[in-house]
Amino acid sequence: MEAKDEVEDGNVKDDDKVSKKASKKTTRALMILKKDTGIEESKDATFILFVCNAGLVTGCSSSDLLNIFSKFGPISYILMVPKKSYSFLIFSNVESSKNAMDAIHGKVGFSDKGPLYLAYVDKPPDFIDPWKDHCLPNGLKIVPNFVTQDQEKEILQSFDWEEKNQESILKHREVKHFGFEFSYKTNNIDPDLPLDDEIPDLCTVVAKAAHQAGLTSFIPDQLTVNKYLPGQGIPPHIDSHDCCTDTILSLSLGSGVTMEFRGPKGKHIPVWLPPRSLLVMSGEARYCWSHGITPRHCDTVPHSVLGLQQGMEGLTLAHRDTRVSLTFRKTFQGPCSCAYPEYCDRSSYSDEGKQSSGLNKAELRDKIEEAASLLESKLVHQVYEEIAGHFSETRHKPWPRVTEFVDSVESGKLLLDLGCGNGKYLGQGDQVKWEIGADYSQNLLNIVVDRGHQGVRCDLMSVPFRGGSVSGVICIAALHHLATEERRVAAVKEMWRVLETGGRFLVYVWAKDQKKTEMSTYLKQNKNNFKKKSQDPEPVGKNETGEFGLPVHVNRTQFKHQDVLVPWKLKQSEEQGGDKEFKRFYHVFEEGELEELVLKVDGLEVLESYYDQGNWCCIARKV
Numbered sequence: 264m265e266a267k268d269e270v271e272d273g274n275v276k277d278d279d280k281v282s283k284k285a286s287k288k289t290t291r292a293l294m295i296l297k298k299d300t301g302i303e304e305s306k307d308a309t310f311i312l313f314v315c316n317a318g319l320v321t322g323c324s325s326s327d328l329l330n331i332f333s334k335f336g337p338i339s340y341i342l343m344v345p346k347k348s349y350s351f352l353i354f355s356n357v358e359s360s361k362n363a364m365d366a367i368h369g370k371v372g373f374s375d376k377g378p379l380y381l382a383y384v385d386k387p388p389d390f391i392d393p394w395k396d397h398c399l400p401n402g403l404k405i406v407p408n409f410v411t412q413d414q415e416k417e418i419l420q421s422f423d424w425e426e427k428n429q430e431s432i433l434k435h436r437e438v439k440h441f442g443f444e445f446s447y448k449t450n451n452i453d454p455d456l457p458l459d460d461e462i463p464d465l466c467t468v469v470a471k472a473a474h475q476a477g478l479t480s481f482i483p484d485q486l487t488v489n490k491y492l493p494g495q496g497i498p499p500h501i502d503s504h505d506c507c508t509d510t511i512l513s514l515s516l517g518s519g520v521t522m523e524f525r526g527p528k529g530k531h532i533p534v535w536l537p538p539r540s541l542l543v544m545s546g547e548a549r550y551c552w553s554h555g556i557t558p559r560h561c562d563t564v565p566h567s568v569l570g571l572q573q574g575m576e577g578l579t580l581a582h583r584d585t586r587v588s589l590t591f592r593k594t595f596q597g598p599c600s601c602a603y604p605e606y607c608d609r610s611s612y613s614d615e616g617k618q619s620s621g622l623n624k625a626e627l628r629d630k631i632e633e634a635a636s637l638l639e640s641k642l643v644h645q646v647y648e649e650i651a652g653h654f655s656e657t658r659h660k661p662w663p664r665v666t667e668f669v670d671s672v673e674s675g676k677l678l679l680d681l682g683c684g685n686g687k688y689l690g691q692g693d694q695v696k697w698e699i700g701a702d703y704s705q706n707l708l709n710i711v712v713d714r715g716h717q718g719v720r721c722d723l724m725s726v727p728f729r730g731g732s733v734s735g736v737i738c739i740a741a742l743h744h745l746a747t748e749e750r751r752v753a754a755v756k757e758m759w760r761v762l763e764t765g766g767r768f769l770v771y772v773w774a775k776d777q778k779k780t781e782m783s784t785y786l787k788q789n790k791n792n793f794k795k796k797s798q799d800p801e802p803v804g805k806n807e808t809g810e811f812g813l814p815v816h817v818n819r820t821q822f823k824h825q826d827v828l829v830p831w832k833l834k835q836s837e838e839q840g841g842d843k844e845f846k847r848f849y850h851v852f853e854e855g856e857l858e859e860l861v862l863k864v865d866g867l868e869v870l871e872s873y874y875d876q877g878n879w880c881c882i883a884r885k886v
Contacts, residue, residue: 285369288380289315292349295667299347299873300388308383310360312352315380317373319563320348320870320882324580327373328352335363342387343579345563346871351387394565400524400532402546406478409541410469415516418465419587424490436495441466441486443594451503452485454594462486469514470591478543479510483591491520491556493583494886498863499525499555504599504607507592511549513542514591518584521562523862526552527606529854535568535581550603553859558886559583559868635746638811642828642848643744644703650845651706653833655685664875665739666691668769668882676734679761681723681754682741686711701726723754728761736761736768740878743772743850746826748860751850755864762885767870770861771878775822775851809846822851852879 292315293304304313312332317323325341332338332352336359342351354360364381372378399405410418424437441462443452462470462484470483485507489497502511515536522542524532536542544554561580569581599607647654669691672678676696680688683700684707690698700711700718711718721727723741736758745751758768807815809828816827828846857879858872871882 282369285378285380288369289382291667292316292380293382294663296349296384296388298663302384302386302388305383305385308357308361308364309385310354310357311384311387312354312360312363313382313384314350314352315382316348317379318348318350319343319580320346322561322580323350323373324561325350325566326579331367331371331379332363335359335366343563344388346873348871351384353387394533394568398532399534400526400530400548400552402544402548403524403534403552404478404543405534405536406476406541406543407537408539409472409514410516410539412539414465414469415539418469418589419516421463421465422488422490422587436492436497437490439488441488442483443485445485445487445502445506445590445592447500449503450500450506452506452592452594454596466589466591469589470512473512473541473543473591478541479508479512479591479593481508481510481593483512483593485592485594487590487592489588489590491583491586491588493560493585494558494868496556496558496862496865496868498865499523499553499859501550501553501606502592504550504601504603505595505597507594509549509601510543510545510593512591513544514589515540515542516587516589518586519562519581520556520583520586521564521581522554522556524548524552524554525855525859529856531855533564535562535564537568547603550601551606555862557862557869558866560886632747632749634811635750638746638848639744642810642846646831646845646847647704648706649843650831650833651685651704651710654831655707655710658685658687661687661691662739662771662875664873664880665737665769665771668735668737668767671767672696672735677732678735678737679726679728679733681726681736681738681758682744683707683711683718684740686714686716686718688737688739689714689716724750724757726757726761730760731763733761734763734766736766737770738768739771740773742770743852744848746848746850751860752863755861755867759864759867759885764885767882767884769880769882770857771875771880772857773822773849773851774874774877774879775825775853777821777877813848815846816849825853826850854879857881 293313296313297303302313314328317328323343325343328341328350329338335354337355338352338359339355340353342353344350352360352363354363360383364383367379368381369378422439438447439460440458441460443454443457445452463486466486470486473479474482491497513536515538517538519535519537519540522534522536524534526532526547534542561582564579564581566579569579601607665688669678669688674696678696678698680686680698680700683689683702684704686700689700689711698716700708700716701721702708702711702718703720703722705720708718708720719727723738723745738754738758742751742754745754755770758770762768809815813826813828814824816822816824816829818830827849829849831845831847833843833845858869858881861867861869861881861883866886867883868886869881869883873880
């Protein structure tokens with residue numbers, strides 16, 4: 264009897280341990296849900312289950328959930344929320360929902376990811392579905408089934424991918440050129456340097472068919488063939504305006520994929536390219552919108568675009584297979600004469616501009632780089648050395664979403680905090696892990712060390728860690744201090760380099776829009792922002808211009824410019840010389856800009872993008 268009692272006591276303790284863990288996981292997920300949507304847990308059983316730890320970001324599809332939950336009763340709808348790690352199951356009745364809760368919560372899940380955690384809610388969230396009712400960019404057309412399955416097979420078999428050279432292997436994909444070479448460094452074609460390899464006959468048939476169908480005014484004379492394995496992609500780009508004529512054609516073979524289009528005013532449109540479909544880009548879509556493919560193993564798409572599982576609504580995951588794209592262009596001689604001069608890439612380096620500056624492109628880039636380095640030294644590095652103590656006094660409360668990411672780094676792995684400041688995110692996690700802070704400011708690093716943490720002095724663009732040695736990186740409110748896009752891309756490349764495969768980073772940058780959903784904490788500290796517009800006073804110094812010709816921002820107001828100087832007032836006694844004002848350089852980000860910046864680096868997959876208290880935030884993974 265005593266032995267039996269001991270066994271029963273052991274089982275009870277195990278059950279209590281599981282219950283406590285489930286409660287902790289669920290509580291944390293519900294806090295995130297409330298912050299994201301305002302939805303709270305229902306104390307009574309409902310027919311809607313909130314799945315705390317399975318969503319599109321975790322690699323879960325609606326089909327995966329259906330396989331686990333369908334046995335408990337009819338499911339009306341599965342809601343997969345874009346860029347979130349949670350999802351919702353809407354059952355036809357409460358009894359089925361209760362059966363699922365009793366059997367699954369904290370007990371059953373996917374074999375490689377542990378148990379699922381569930382909670383009842385009264386309603387699913389409303390969310391902006393980028394696929395719903397969206398129109399294609401002007402000038403963009405998708406022609407389904409432009410070639411037959413037999414043609415697809417024949418064309419795919421005609422390419423010999425065993426023959427490789429330095430030019431054919433790009434980072435994370437392979438490429439072949441016919442007729443003329445398309446340079447991915449300049450997104451341009453030199454029409455005076457034809458290749459010996461002409462467009463293969465099988466591909467010429469496709470090009471002529473497009474011409475005969477009226478999809479292009481000229482028969483293409485240049486072909487680029489890209490081979491993508493699952494998990495590979497191509498950074499967002501616009502083919503240079505003078506590299507070819509108005510129309511570009513792209514045929515998808517072997518696998519479908521989502522291509523991301525980003526246009527004027529931050530517009531973002533995902534477009535599903537089915538196998539054997541022909542993409543036609545002309546006009547605005549050709550000249551004003553960038554296009555790219557995010558490197559990942561599956562795409563989030565509506566069931567409707569796949570034509571599968573009749574009756575299923577919402578989003579699911581489409582797993583990628585090997586995909587080969589055929590991109591056709593017609594070269595031409597002479598300068599660009601497109602109807603979009605404000606977007607024309609050639610206007611920045613016109614002959615007139617070269618003559619007036621006396622510099623070629625390379626020399627001009629060197630001058631810009633030199634000026635950017637000087638600007639950052641004077642208006643970022645030197646300022647933080649001066650204000651380190653006062654700055655640290657104002658930075659003490661960690662942001663929940665950052666702490667959540669820190670907690671998600673596995674025990675025993677290395678977490679690197681780039682631009683760590685006073686180290687407020689070091690030592691915050693529940694698990695024991697290796698943590699190192701990195702910052703350019705020696706005075707801030709002294710504070711980090713005084714707090715008992717490890718710190719190293721470095722530049723964001725030159726991180727002294729071996730490639731693949733770090734499991735997680737956070738870069739909170741630091742990347743926006745770099746003065747040019749090239750330097751910001753270089754910093755992201757460093758994060759990619761030091762991460763191990765599968766490792767993730769989280770980046771926060773200041774947003775230009777400080778009222779995206781509600782007034783940010785930054786604006787709330789100015790009582791004038793709560794007055795009606797008619798009462799708003801004219802901000803003092805609104806037209807002030809500072810060093811390097813940069814506009815000086817009026818603190819606690821909406822940003823009017825992206826590249827600005829933000830004042831910092833250092834209060835000191837008279838003995839210390841009295842109060843001083845320093846100005847820090849910031850590049851504040853437009854919506855979608857951070858995600859687009861990350862995707863300029865091959866080998867990164869964006870897992871989640873969100874807006875948090877006046878910041879644009881992005882979680883990405885090395886693939």
